[in-house]
Amino acid sequence: MNQIEFEKNSAPLLEYLEQREIKAVAFDVDNTVLDTGGQFHETLYALGLEISQELPVEIAPYYYEEISRQLENEIYAVYYKNKRKPVLIGKQYEQALENYLNELSLGDITERMRERIMFYQERHYTNPPKVYPSTKEILELILSSGREVVFNSHAQDDWTEMKIQYIASFIDEIDTFPYISVPITENKDTESWLRAYSKVDTKPENTLTVGDNFNADIVPAIEAGCKTVAWINSRGYEFPEGFILPEDVHLFIIENIGELRNLNINSRHSFANTCQ
Structure with a gap:
């Protein structure tokens, strides 16, 4: 042996x-x-960096990462509010982004934002x-x-x-x-x-x-x-x-x-x- x-x-x-x-x-x-949670975080982080650049206000690039983290925190708040029930990542992100924009009076989700959300959702679910x-x-x-x-x-x-x-x-x-x-x-x-x-x-x-x-x-x-x-x-x-x-x-x-x-x-x- x-x-x-x-x-x-x-x-x-x-x-x-x-x-x-x-x-x-x-x-x-x-x-x-x-490690699905790890992949989830990576997707949210990358998407958040892009969404931060689509907000209808002028933002210095060094704030993009902070905004991405804020959006991710909003998503987890929604996730735990829904008792950790699985939801497609794009749907979760839209709900959290809508809350975030409303809280800061930054208007509605734009088509460009939805386009980026769908792009990252597709990428997320085509990789294990x-x-x-x-x-x-x-x-x-x-x-x-x-x-x-x-x-x-x-x-x-x-x-x-x-x-x-x-x-x-x-x-x-x-x-x-x-x-x-x-x-x-x-x-x-x-x-x-x-x-x-x-x-x-x-x-x-x-x-x-x-x-x-x-x-x-x-x-x-x-x-x-x-x-x-x-x-x-x-x-x-x-x-x-x-x-x-x-x-x-x-x-x-x-x-x-x-x-x-x-x-x-x-x-x-x-x-x-x-x-x-």
């Missing part, structure tokens, strides 16, 4: 999955295995976000143990397919992965996770579910019957008010996909001090 094989076989995750009789791992895609540094290692670790991997994406199908093929390109002898895509006009719910599990012919109780959105990933997975869930909570969000973890469910809270490697029975989250 070489060093790489030894490290894979000695990973706490594999021992834990064996203990829990886990046959498959179901992943959310955006901000779980791919980058994988996180540990994504390849974790997927290879799971696959090397003979377990299945499936994805549940909350995005338009053509972009999801592009992202899944991109993820697969990092894994030897893998052309694609089974996945489902939930349109952003719909909610990512219990039914969507059940469809994901069925893609790999695995029962919810024999699946580890991993996602970054507690309400769209963790809660519906538990409601679907999943007994083992990992919440990637890199931003330190609070639990939804009134949430009670079923006694037979193991919940892990991690900061990134790489921390899956060290999952074990003792690292699961305890609500003793956080829930009544």
Whole structure:
């Protein structure tokens, strides 16, 4: 056994999955295995620099970056107001820009502004976000143990397919992965996770579910019957008010996909001090 094989076989995750009789791992895609948030920021920043030059006031070039940041902050305010529900980036930007222009009495969105918004939206959705540094290692670790991997994406199908093929390109002898895509006009719910599990012919109780959105990933997975869930909570969000973890469910809270490697029975989250 070489060093790489030894490290894979000695990973706490594999021992834990064996203990829990886990046959498959179901992943959310955006901000779980791919840095979609990073790409989102890059798109907003570049678009904001152009929009700042289209405002109906004379602005010194060194203020463009500050205006871009202000517009991005407005977009995130809208995003959180809408409870982090996915919306096409162009629609989000128009709503935020309209608010920004109204607050400063700068008139309406111009056709030139809309043109630039649509240009950046098209560019955004024709390129997959980058994988996180540990994504390849974790997927290879799971696959090397003979377990299945499936994805549940909350995005338009053509972009999801592009992202899944991109993820697969990092894994030897893998052309694609089974996945489902939930349109952003719909909610990512219990039914969507059940469809994901069925893609790999695995029962919810024999699946580890991993996602970054507690309400769209963790809660519906538990409601679907999943007994083992990992919440990637890199931003330190609070639990939804009134949430009670079923006694037979193991919940892990991690900061990134790489921390899956060290999952074990003792690292699961305890609500003793956080829930009544």
